[in-house]
Amino acid sequence: MVAGPGRCDITADIIESCRRGDRDAFRALYDAYKDKVYSIALYFFHGDEAAASDTTQQVFLKLLRGVAQFRNDAEFSTWLYRLVVNACLDGARRAKPRGLSSSAFAMDAVAVPHSQEQDLMRQQTARSVRAALSALPVKFRLPILLRYFEDLSYSEMATAMNCSMGTVASRLNRGHKMLAQMLESLR
Amino acid sequence: MKFDLPLAKAPDSIWTAIEASLTEPRSSGSGHPYLPRRLPRRPLWIAALAAAASLATAIFIWYRTPRPAWEVVRLDGSPSIASKPMAAVAKIGVGQWLQTDASSRARISVGNIGTVEIAPNTRVEVVAARPDQQRLKLARGEISASVSAPPRLFFVDTPAGAAVDLGCAYTMKADPDGNGLLRVTLGWVSLEWEGRESLVPAGASCRTRQKTGPGTPYFDDASPRLRNALADFDFNGGGDPALAIILAEARIRDTLTLWHLLSRVDPTAREGVYNRMVDLVPLPNGVEKDRALQLDPSTLKHWREELAWKW
Numbered sequence: 001m002v003a004g005p006g007r008c009d010i011t012a013d014i015i016e017s018c019r020r021g022d023r024d025a026f027r028a029l030y031d032a033y034k035d036k037v038y039s040i041a042l043y044f045f046h047g048d049e050a051a052a053s054d055t056t057q058q059v060f061l062k063l064l065r066g067v068a069q070f071r072n073d074a075e076f077s078t079w080l081y082r083l084v085v086n087a088c089l090d091g092a093r094r095a096k097p098r099g100l101s102s103s104a105f106a107m108d109a110v111a112v113p114h115s116q117e118q119d120l121m122r123q124q125t126a127r128s129v130r131a132a133l134s135a136l137p138v139k140f141r142l143p144i145l146l147r148y149f150e151d152l153s154y155s156e157m158a159t160a161m162n163c164s165m166g167t168v169a170s171r172l173n174r175g176h177k178m179l180a181q182m183l184e185s186l187r
Numbered sequence: 188m189k190f191d192l193p194l195a196k197a198p199d200s201i202w203t204a205i206e207a208s209l210t211e212p213r214s215s216g217s218g219h220p221y222l223p224r225r226l227p228r229r230p231l232w233i234a235a236l237a238a239a240a241s242l243a244t245a246i247f248i249w250y251r252t253p254r255p256a257w258e259v260v261r262l263d264g265s266p267s268i269a270s271k272p273m274a275a276v277a278k279i280g281v282g283q284w285l286q287t288d289a290s291s292r293a294r295i296s297v298g299n300i301g302t303v304e305i306a307p308n309t310r311v312e313v314v315a316a317r318p319d320q321q322r323l324k325l326a327r328g329e330i331s332a333s334v335s336a337p338p339r340l341f342f343v344d345t346p347a348g349a350a351v352d353l354g355c356a357y358t359m360k361a362d363p364d365g366n367g368l369l370r371v372t373l374g375w376v377s378l379e380w381e382g383r384e385s386l387v388p389a390g391a392s393c394r395t396r397q398k399t400g401p402g403t404p405y406f407d408d409a410s411p412r413l414r415n416a417l418a419d420f421d422f423n424g425g426g427d428p429a430l431a432i433i434l435a436e437a438r439i440r441d442t443l444t445l446w447h448l449l450s451r452v453d454p455t456a457r458e459g460v461y462n463r464m465v466d467l468v469p470l471p472n473g474v475e476k477d478r479a480l481q482l483d484p485s486t487l488k489h490w491r492e493e494l495a496w497k498w
Contacts, residue, residue: 030202035195038198038201043192052195053197053200056197057204057205061208069337070337075338079338082335082337126193155492159375162373163374164388165388165495166495168495169495
């Protein structure tokens with residue numbers, strides 16, 4: 001059901017270098033994760049590019065400031081996505097509810113080139129999926145984005161979202177069902 | 188249904204903003220913002236004098252600077268730190284004990300990663316307060332921890348095991364005999380003792396006993412018969428009769444308990460536990476019976492993650 005872009009591989013050496021304050025290592029870490037973190041925030045905030053940029057910036061600043069506390073025996077991505085979850089939830093608490101941003105349509109430009117008709121269909125589908133995702137309550141939207149963009153395991157998502165694996169599982173399940181219902185017309 | 192969400196490219200302006208937040212660019216030296224600026228050369232004797240002065244200053248500061256300490260807030264009554272009554276707000280350092288009597292409570296701020304509430308009749312010691320490890324010892328009483336930090340950064344030692352935070356909120360009790368009870372309200376906690384480990388999710392509990400370590404975790408809404416039989420099995424040599432009750436009483440959600448029991452029962456009883464688990468939840472793809480019965484670690488881990496959908 002979910003086919004995301006796959007996982008990033010960041011070596012312990014890079015993390016260790018980050019802890020020592022190596023800027024190049026931090027840049028490598030940033031480059032490895034920036035698009036995924038930004039994408040999760042972008043879809044979380046209904047295509048609001050400014051909110052997604054703010055969230056991404058906050059996440060990496062917290063990451064840099066806290067990386068000295070990170071130990072390699074824990075999964076790095078779990079910690080990173082916990083920061084993402086917290087930043088998204090903080091942002092959502094601060095922001096007033098809003099609909100799909102007009103700038104969301106700029107994301108269509110990301111799609112791979114195809115024929116004009118294929119492009120139109122893909123754009124229409126992507127728009128519908130984004131709209132359906134936006135309509136999902138936060139608690140169902142977040143696990144779906146984490147699963148899609150980073151393919152986190154249930155236990156990693158549970159740690160990132162500070163809930164049990166059972167809760168993750170049921171939220172993913174319910175979220176997918178709600179999405180499927182909303183997207184029924186595209187089948 | 189397969190989603191098709193394009194990965195969006197993060198704008199370059201984010202990195203620019205991060206760099207600007209971190210540091211002002213240096214105008215001399217290597218140009219690397221994280222590296223110290225190169226100092227102009229001075230005569231050697233000045234350098235030696237400066238080094239001696241720096242050393243003296245460092246020693247002075249080391250003696251005068253308080254060791255890493257956590258803030259403690261008095262909530263009720265008159266808790267004591269290092270056997271002295273504490274003020275409304277105080278500090279507690281490594282090696283110091285905080286004690287509450289029957290009418291007092293306190294709250295400790297553990298660095299910047301969370302809080303620990305100390306219930307009445309409790310005695311705790313700060314064992315470590317380092318960036319890479321925050322550690323409390325619970326000698327007796329009850330604490331409630333709420334921690335937001337990378338996994339395995341915050342620990343609570345008890346006489347019968349250490350509670351290792353995996354991102355969570357929980358209460359931990361220890362009685363004067365060193366026996367304890369962990370109850371998790373959010374996230375996960377790993378209870379560890381001499382190579383024995385119990386993974387406890389939100390809504391579940393796990394007992395500990397001195398010289399035995401953590402028992403088998405169970406959900407708080409499991410039947411009383413199951414919970415009693417589990418206590419018999421874990422700590423009173425309940426053996427096969429207790430196991431029979433556990434298997435009979437287990438619901439789908441209690442595969443948490445059965446999954447742990449798989450590696451704790453006598454090898455001759457293992458297949459019975461396996462069969463009950465498969466009765467309750469069909470075996471997921473990627474888990475083979477033989478490997479599960481041989482307690483292959485990756486098979487058990489995969490099985491646990493699939494079972495957790497039901498927990």
